[in-house]
Amino acid sequence: MLEEPFIGGNMSDATRVGDTVRRRAGPWTPAVHALLRFLENAGFEAPRARGMDPKGREMLEYVEGDAHPGWPDPAPDWVTDDDHLAEGARLLRRYHDLVEGFEPPAGARWRFVAPTAHEIICHNDWAPWNALFRERRLAVMLDWDMAGPGTRLWDITNSAYSWVPLLSHRPAVSIEERARRLRLFCDAYGLLDRASLLDVLKERTLFVGEFIAEQARLGDKGSMKLADWDVPARMKRDAAYLDENRAVLQRALDSARPAARRRQPGVFRASGP
The missing domain is CATH 3.90.1200.10 (Aminoglycoside phosphotransferase (APH), C-terminal lobe)
Incomplete structure (x- = not known):
């Protein structure tokens, strides 16, 4: 599936793959995903954690909207x-x-x-x-x-x-x-x-x-x-x-x-x- 790199952003190497965003994972990723699942269950709009991909990157649900990284x-x-x-x-x-x-x-x-x-x-x-x-x-x-x-x-x-x-x-x-x-x-x-x-x-x-x-x-x-x-x-x-x-x-x-x-x-x- 085609990967589309995001333009802008300071700390991220994120790419879009279909309806997901893939990013470099780290030792912090399981804790962050637990937080995002908590927010999802509470109805607070934030990126939704969708596990890991075969390359070891975290997967987040792509969120529609306009970003202006500067x-x-x-x-x-x-x-x-x-x-x-x-x-x-x-x-x-x-x-x-x-x-x-x-x-x-x-x-x-x-x-x-x-x-x-x-x-x-x-x-x-x-x-x-x-x-x-x-x-x-x-x-x-x-x-x-x-x-x-x-x-x-x-x-x-x-x-x-x-x-x-x-x-x-x-x-x-x-x-x-x-x-x-x-x-x-x-x-x-x-x-x-x-x-x-x-x-x-x-x-x-x-x-x-x-x-x-x-x-x-x-x-x-x-x-x-x-x-x-x-x-x-x-x-x-x-x-x-x-x-x-x-x-x-x-x-x-x-x-x-x-x-x-x-x-x-x-x-x-x-x-x-």
Whole structure:
């Protein structure tokens, strides 16, 4: 059967074969498939695990929709507008509430384990480049192979870093606009306790940069691509950018009106790292 390589994506060597997607498997694959089966049984839309193929690759059900990984063609501006940022945050909240009921299989191995308490299984790459849209509405999040134990707040900061974005190499976006969008993301998620968010965000940024560099040294092709793009060094600069602009970001996080917060259903007080 014809294999069609996907264009774009940072970490994946995925190809489409009929109504399935085939990807490189690893020691983490059984645990990720258990998570995906849990989500399928719960009615949460995500890629469906369909076992392994004769080449030892994982098989996932192909999901219809429009993806915008950001290269080789830039993603359209609407992908990260306020409405889609808020949709991403609300969908992340739904996932977090649901995954609290997931019991990982005995001996589960994960590709990425956060250096935090282990409250839930985080997605760890809940980013616009992993979003699938239908009629310009966020429908499904892809690329679950980085899922692993961590805290809600770790996953929130992981996602906000990408959606806001908090990338220092994009100077066209002012810090005031980034601060407003960071607050919007937290409001949409329903996060009340934001006192340690910036600390966790910085820790996460440095840790992920070190993870990419280490995986590149070990020969992981996706990480080697990111290292060639200078992503580990860029993430160190992003952490410094957070320090330089901490006061502006914290003021925005603290400025949500208490009355508005009280109206949010099911608000969540996050634990720290």
